[in-house]
Amino acid sequence: MIRTAVVPVAGLGTRLLPATRSQPKEMLPVARKPVVEYVIDELAANGIEQILFVTGRNKTSIEDHFDTSANESAYPTKFFYTRQGSPKGLGDAVLAGEHFAAHQPFVVALGDSILGLYAQSRAVSRMIEVFEKKAAACVVAVEEVPLSETGQYGIVDPAEFEADAVRVSHLVEKPGPERAPSRLAIAGRYVFSPRIFDEIKRVEADKRGEIQLTDAIERMCSAGLRVYAVVLTAEERRYDVGNFPSYFEAFLEFALADPVHGAELMEALKKKFNVTVA
DSSP states (O other): OOOEEEEEOOOOOGGGTTTTSSSOGGGSEETTEEHHHHHHHHHHHTTOOEEEEEEOTTOHHHHHHTOTTTOOOSSOOEEEEEEOSSOOOHHHHHHTTHHHHTTSOEEEEOTTEEESGGGOOOHHHHHHHHHHHTTOSEEEEEEEOOGGGGGGSEEEEEEEEOSSOEEEEEEEESOOTTTOSOSEEEEEEEEEOTHHHHHHHHOOOOTTSOOOHHHHHHHHHHTTOOEEEEEOOGGGOEEETTSHHHHHHHHHHHHHTOTTTHHHHHHHHHHHHOOOOO
16 A cells, blocks of 8 residues: 655745745645645545655745644654755656655645545545556546646546546647647646656756656656556546636635535625625
8 A cells, every 4th residue: 555645845836926925835725724734634534644745945834834843633644855956847846756755656746736625535545546456657637627728737648448547548748629639637646656757867858947747657658558547526626726716716615615604605705796606
């Protein structure tokens, strides 16, 4: 059973400026808790016991937030930290976890993406089961997105649909609608064998100087390794807190679901805007 995860939180958060000028985007509140705490709750509930944060400049508040002297965790999770020297993309951030992974399979969970309302998701457990059952080199979580939005994501090219997973033949990074092989978009959760580190090291930087993780996974596909995708359920929809529209939507939906203040907020919205909130 995989008990180790790497959580990249080194992104600059430029699409959320000026809110992220002094506060990491992963620490922005969504209702009662910061984004990254939901991610950690999800991982812990799925059996992850050791978590490495890959941080960057101005991210020390994440370390402070998970300081055991200041928080009593409901889970026996141990936290570790390393720094990505410069912002060279997600692939480079994952590579920073090579020694932590110690030649064993591990999970990667993006620190700005919540799966399911209040992080109620068993996707990581299902992904680990697929990884072990099918002797995979990589398993990714995917969700179906509108064709008009495929240019925002890494998109899966399905080879075969199986009962519990999709066999992946190729991955395409941010294809336009005319080039998208499907509408299945990578959704911020991965399970990797240590082979991923070798492939990341072979990836050439893009025009922005970044190492794309999708390119490294595509190298696995091209090498004939077993790569699978697990489709998120409707209840596990992704809340990608990477820009203001998605952040506002996530905050509002989580706030409306708050067990103490949600009903009061819903009544206030109905009264103020004369609308019905589902």
